[in-house]
Amino acid sequence: MKPCFQEDGRRSFLKKSTALVAMYLTPSVFVKAFAVDTIVPMPIPKEKLTITINGKKLNLEIDARTTLLNLLREELAFTGTKKGCEMGQCGACTIHINGKRTKSCMQLALTHQNNKITTIEGLSEGEKLHPMQAAFIKHDAFQCGYCTSGQIMSAVTCVREGNAKSRASIQAYMDTNICRCGAYQNIVDAIAEVAKTGVKI
Amino acid sequence: MKSNNNTIFWEDERVDGADKVNGKAKYAAEHSLPNMAYAVFVTSSIAKGTIKNIDTSKALAMPGVLDVIYYANCPSVLGYISNAAERPKNAMEWRGHKVLHDNKVRFFGQPIALVVADSFESANAAIRFVKAEYASESFETNFDKARLDTKNLKINSNYKRGTEKKFKEAFAFVESEFNIPIEVHNAMELFATIAHWEGEDKVTLYDKTQGPKSTQFTVSRTFGIPDKNVRVIAENVGGAFGSGLRSWANVPAACIAAKKLNRPVKLVLTRPQMFSLVGYRPQSWQKLGIGADAAGNFVGISHEAITNTSRYEDFREGIVDASKFLYACENVDTKYNLLPLDLSTPVWMRGPGEASGCFALESAIDELSYKLKMDPIELRLKNYTTINPENKLPFSDINLKDCYAYGKNKIGWKNRPTVPGSLKENGMLIGYGMAVGIFGAGKGSASVRIVLSNDGKLLLECGVSDMGPGTTTAMTILASEAMQMPIQKIKFKLGDSDLPPGPSQGGSGTTSTVGSAVDLACKTLQQKLKEIAIKSAPLFAGMNAEVLEVKNEMVISKSDANIKMAIVDLLKLANQDKIDLTITSNGKTAAQLKFTSNSFSAHFVKLGVNPKDGTIKILQVVTTGDAGKIISPKTARSQMLGGVVGGIGMALSEKLEIDHKTGQIINASFGGYHVPLHSHIPPTDVWFVNKPDHNINDIGAKGIGEIALIGLAAAITNAVYNATGKRVRDLPITPEKLGFKSKQSL
Numbered sequence: 001m002k003p004c005f006q007e008d009g010r011r012s013f014l015k016k017s018t019a020l021v022a023m024y025l026t027p028s029v030f031v032k033a034f035a036v037d038t039i040v041p042m043p044i045p046k047e048k049l050t051i052t053i054n055g056k057k058l059n060l061e062i063d064a065r066t067t068l069l070n071l072l073r074e075e076l077a078f079t080g081t082k083k084g085c086e087m088g089q090c091g092a093c094t095i096h097i098n099g100k101r102t103k104s105c106m107q108l109a110l111t112h113q114n115n116k117i118t119t120i121e122g123l124s125e126g127e128k129l130h131p132m133q134a135a136f137i138k139h140d141a142f143q144c145g146y147c148t149s150g151q152i153m154s155a156v157t158c159v160r161e162g163n164a165k166s167r168a169s170i171q172a173y174m175d176t177n178i179c180r181c182g183a184y185q186n187i188v189d190a191i192a193e194v195a196k197t198g199v200k201i
Numbered sequence: 202m203k204s205n206n207n208t209i210f211w212e213d214e215r216v217d218g219a220d221k222v223n224g225k226a227k228y229a230a231e232h233s234l235p236n237m238a239y240a241v242f243v244t245s246s247i248a249k250g251t252i253k254n255i256d257t258s259k260a261l262a263m264p265g266v267l268d269v270i271y272y273a274n275c276p277s278v279l280g281y282i283s284n285a286a287e288r289p290k291n292a293m294e295w296r297g298h299k300v301l302h303d304n305k306v307r308f309f310g311q312p313i314a315l316v317v318a319d320s321f322e323s324a325n326a327a328i329r330f331v332k333a334e335y336a337s338e339s340f341e342t343n344f345d346k347a348r349l350d351t352k353n354l355k356i357n358s359n360y361k362r363g364t365e366k367k368f369k370e371a372f373a374f375v376e377s378e379f380n381i382p383i384e385v386h387n388a389m390e391l392f393a394t395i396a397h398w399e400g401e402d403k404v405t406l407y408d409k410t411q412g413p414k415s416t417q418f419t420v421s422r423t424f425g426i427p428d429k430n431v432r433v434i435a436e437n438v439g440g441a442f443g444s445g446l447r448s449w450a451n452v453p454a455a456c457i458a459a460k461k462l463n464r465p466v467k468l469v470l471t472r473p474q475m476f477s478l479v480g481y482r483p484q485s486w487q488k489l490g491i492g493a494d495a496a497g498n499f500v501g502i503s504h505e506a507i508t509n510t511s512r513y514e515d516f517r518e519g520i521v522d523a524s525k526f527l528y529a530c531e532n533v534d535t536k537y538n539l540l541p542l543d544l545s546t547p548v549w550m551r552g553p554g555e556a557s558g559c560f561a562l563e564s565a566i567d568e569l570s571y572k573l574k575m576d577p578i579e580l581r582l583k584n585y586t587t588i589n590p591e592n593k594l595p596f597s598d599i600n601l602k603d604c605y606a607y608g609k610n611k612i613g614w615k616n617r618p619t620v621p622g623s624l625k626e627n628g629m630l631i632g633y634g635m636a637v638g639i640f641g642a643g644k645g646s647a648s649v650r651i652v653l654s655n656d657g658k659l660l661l662e663c664g665v666s667d668m669g670p671g672t673t674t675a676m677t678i679l680a681s682e683a684m685q686m687p688i689q690k691i692k693f694k695l696g697d698s699d700l701p702p703g704p705s706q707g708g709s710g711t712t713s714t715v716g717s718a719v720d721l722a723c724k725t726l727q728q729k730l731k732e733i734a735i736k737s738a739p740l741f742a743g744m745n746a747e748v749l750e751v752k753n754e755m756v757i758s759k760s761d762a763n764i765k766m767a768i769v770d771l772l773k774l775a776n777q778d779k780i781d782l783t784i785t786s787n788g789k790t791a792a793q794l795k796f797t798s799n800s801f802s803a804h805f806v807k808l809g810v811n812p813k814d815g816t817i818k819i820l821q822v823v824t825t826g827d828a829g830k831i832i833s834p835k836t837a838r839s840q841m842l843g844g845v846v847g848g849i850g851m852a853l854s855e856k857l858e859i860d861h862k863t864g865q866i867i868n869a870s871f872g873g874y875h876v877p878l879h880s881h882i883p884p885t886d887v888w889f890v891n892k893p894d895h896n897i898n899d900i901g902a903k904g905i906g907e908i909a910l911i912g913l914a915a916a917i918t919n920a921v922y923n924a925t926g927k928r929v930r931d932l933p934i935t936p937e938k939l940g941f942k943s944k945q946s947l
Binding site (some may be wrong): 044063064065066074077082086087088090117134136138147149174177178180182183184185187 | 220224265322846
C-alpha cells in the first residue's frame with residue numbers, strides 16, 4: 001500500500017540505511033559471541049577519542065559502543081541534541097560534523113577522531129542567539145521544542161548549502177526532520193526569512 | 202505587541218522560546234544524577250500467554266550489568282496487591298498492566314524484564330541475552346474480524362431522544378460505515394522517567410507527564426507513601442498529545458529499580474516501544490445514518506460505534522457525543538460498544554472521541570448534501586443551533602456562522618464544483634471540502650501562588666505542565682494584562698508537583714482553568730496592594746480601595762493620576778520584602794453551569810488528486826476557531842497549524858499495522874508509520890472569532906488543542922469526493938482506495 005504522500009524515496013532509503021547501521025552498531029565482539037550463543041564476560045571496550053565539540057578540543061576515553069548522540073547527551077551533558085528514534089528517521093539528533101549536517105544517532109563516536117562537531121549549544125554566542133535561532137522564535141517555529149535543535153541544525157545547512165531558494169526546496173531539504181507538533185509552516189517561514197536577509201550563517 | 206500609555210506589556214513571542222532554540226530547555230531524560238544507572242525494557246515476543254522461565258544469567262554476566270528485574274525477583278509493590286483487603290489503606294491498586302510483577306503476557310511487546318546497567322550501552326547490549334520461555338495462548342488482535350461477533354462486545358452506553366432510526370423515514374438519507382485504524386501519538390520526546398529515592402519513603406521523579414500532580418498521586422498511592430514525599434518534575438514536555446495523561450510502565454519500573462538498587466535509575470523508552478507502551482487512539486468502526494426533509498432540516502441521526510480496548514482495562518471516549526448536540530435534530534439515537542482485544546490499552550489522543558466521531562458525522566452530512574443537491578455549508582446552517590439539543594442548555598457562546606463565512610471566502614468556495622470530478626487545474630482533479638469540529642470547554646479548579654517582590658518582579662507558580670501549546674506564555678500574558686505590567690518582569694513557573702496544585706494539561710482545559718486562577722491571583726494581589734497603600738502611604742490615607750487602581754507598576758488614584766506611588770516604593774515604605782499569596786480558583790459557578798460550553802472549529806480544504814496515480818496533494822487549508830478570547834495569538838495560531846498537520850496525517854497516512862498471526866506491530870517506526878513531513882504541508886491560514894465568552898469564565902477564553910484537529914480528516918475526505926466522486930470512509934485515504942493500483946509497497 002502506498003500512502004498518498006507524493007514523495008517516497010526518502011522513506012525507503014531510511015529503512016535500508018537503518019538496517020545497515022543497526023548491524024554496524026553491534027560491536028563485533030558481541031556478534032561473535034552471539035553466533036555461538038555463549039558469552040564470555042569481558043571488560044567494557046574502552047577507546048581513546050580526540051574530538052572537537054563547539055570549538056573545544058576534548059581528549060576522551062569512551063565505551064567503544066557509544067554513539068555520538070549518547071556521547072553528547074549522557075557523557076558530555078550536551079542535552080540540546082535530542083534522541084527521538086535512534087534509527088536515523090526523525091532528525092531530532094541532527095548536528096554538524098565538519099560543517100555537514102549528520103544524524104548523530106547513526107554515528108559511532110569512535111569513527112569521528114579529530115572531527116569538529118557543532119551542536120545547538122555551539123550556534124549561539126553566549127546569550128546572543130544565532131540568526132536562525134532568533135528567526136525560529138520570531139516565527140514561533142516550534143511548540144514543544146523537542147525537534148527544534150535538529151530542525152535548526154538542518155535549517156542552517158539548508159541556507160548555507162543553497163537549498164533555500166524556494167519554499168518547495170526548503171521543504172524537500174527539511175523532510176529529514178519530523179515535527180509532530182506540526183510547526184512546519186512556521187519553520188519554513190523562519191528559514192526563508194534568514195535566507196532572504198543574505199546574512200552569512 | 203500591545204501597548205497601553207506607551208508601556209509595552211508583552212512581546213508577541215513565546216516566553217520560553219530562547220531556552221528551546223538554544224538547547225537549554227531540559228526534558229525528563231536530560232537530567233543527570235550522581236551514580237545514576239540506566240534501565241532498558243526487555244519486551245515479550247508473544248501476544249498472550251505465560252512466561253515459564255526467564256534466563257537472566259547471560260545478561261547478568263555482561264559487563265556493566267547490575268540487575269535484571271522480572272517477576273521472580275521484583276520487590277513487592279503495595280499498589281500491585283489486587284486484593285483490597287490485603288492492601289494497606291494508603292495504597293491504591295495500579296491501573297493497568299502491573300509491570301515486572303507477574304508472569305502473564307497480555308500483548309506483544311509487553312515489558313517482561315528490566316535490564317539495569319551502569320551505562321546505557323551496557324544495558325542495551327544485554328537485553329538481547331535475556332531469554333524467556335513462554336507457554337503461548339490463542340489471542341485476538343483483529344478488530345475487523347472480532348467486532349462481527351456480538352459476543353465479543355461489551356455494551357457501554359446507549360442514548361435515545363425521539364424515535365430511533367427516524368432518519369430512514371426522511372425525504373433523503375444516507376447510512377454509511379466508517380473505519381479508522383489505530384493511530385499513535387508519537388510525540389518526538391521518548392517517554393522517560395528518572396527515579397531517585399532520597400529515603401525509604403521519599404522519591405523524586407523526572408518524568409514525561411502532562412500532569413505532575415496526577416503522577417505524584419499515582420506514585421504515592423502505588424508505593425503507599427505520603428503525597429508530599431513524592432516530587433515529580435516535568436519542566437519541559439516534548440509533546441504528548443494525550444499520551445502523558447496517565448502513568449505508564451516506565452514510571453513504576455524506574456521506581457522499582459531505583460529502590461531495589463538503591464541508586465537513581467533512568468529509564469527511556471525506545472521509539473518502537475512508543476507504539477505499544479504509551480497508548481494510542483483506539484481503532485473504531487462507526488455506522489452513521491442521517492436524514493433530512495426536502496428543505497434540509499435534519500429528521501434523524503443514528504450513530505453506532507465500536508472502539509477497541511485491551512483485555513485488562515476498559516478505555517472509552519466520547520465518540521458518539523457530537524452527534525447528540527452539534528446540530529438541531531429531534532430524533533437521535535446512539536450506541537457505543539467496546540471490543541476488548543489482546544493489545545495494550547488505548548488512551549486519549551488529540552481530539553479524543555470527537556476526532557473519530559466527527560469524521561463520521563461530518564462525512565455523512567457532506568454525503569447527504571449531495572443527495573439533497575444542497576451546498577454542505579447551507580445544510581449545516583439550516584440545522585444550526587445555539588441551544589444544545591441534548592441537555593437543552595444554551596451554548597455559552599457559538600459563532601460557527603462567522604467561521605463558515607470567513608472560511609468560505611478565504612478558500613474560494615465559489616470555485617467549488619457542484620458536480621464532483623468536474624474541475625481540473627494543472628492536470629489535477631480539484632476538490633473543495635469542509636467540516637466542523639467541536640469539543641467541550643471545561644473549567645476546573647487550580648491553585649496559583651503569586652509573589653510580588655520589592656524589586657518589582659512578579660512570580661506565579663502552578664503545578665500544571667506545558668507540553669508545547671504555550672501555557673507558560675499564555676499565563677504570563679494573562680498576568681501581564683491583569684496586572685498591567687511588562688511581561689519581562691513576570692515569571693510563570695510550572696512543571697513541578699511541589700507547586701500549588703494545577704490540573705493535568707489535557708482536554709483543552711488548561712487556559713480556562715489555570716488562566717482563571719492566574720487572573721484571580723492578580724486581582725487578589727491588586728486588592729492587597731491597595732490595602733497596603735491606604736494603610737502605609739500618607740498619600741492614600743483615608744481613601745477607599747475602590748477609588749484606586751493598580752497599573753503600570755503603580756498604585757494610582759482613579760480620579761487624580763497625580764496621586765500615585767510605585768509598587769516597589771510602596772513595599773519598601775510598608776517594610777515588606779514581598780507579598781506572597783496562594784489562591785484557589787474553583788470550577789464552574791452556578792451561573793456558568795447554566796450553559797453548555799464548547800469550542801468549535803470549521804476547516805476548509807482545497808486539494809488536488811493526480812488522475813494518473815491517485816496521489817493527493819493538499820493545496821490549501823483554512824482553519825477557523827471559535828474558542829472565546831485568544832489569550833496568546835501567536836502560540837494559539839501555532840496550535841491550530843499543528844492540528845492541521847495532525848489531521849492531514851490522520852486523513853492520508855497514519856495507520857498502525859498489526860500482524861494478526863503473531864500480534865506484533867509491524868510498522869513501529871517512523872519509517873513504517875508515516876507522519877506528515879515538511880513537503881506535505883500546504884499554505885495554511887488560521888483565523889479565530891476571538892470574542893470573549895464570559896459565560897464560561899472571567900477571562901473569556903476556551904481551549905483550542907482538540908478543535909484544531911477535530912473535523913480536519915472529514916474536510917479532506919469531503920474534498921477528495923468533490924475532486925473525484927469517490928467517497929472514502931476508511932482512513933487513511935490511499936490511492937488503492939481511490940481505485941488505483943499501488944505502485945510499490947512501503
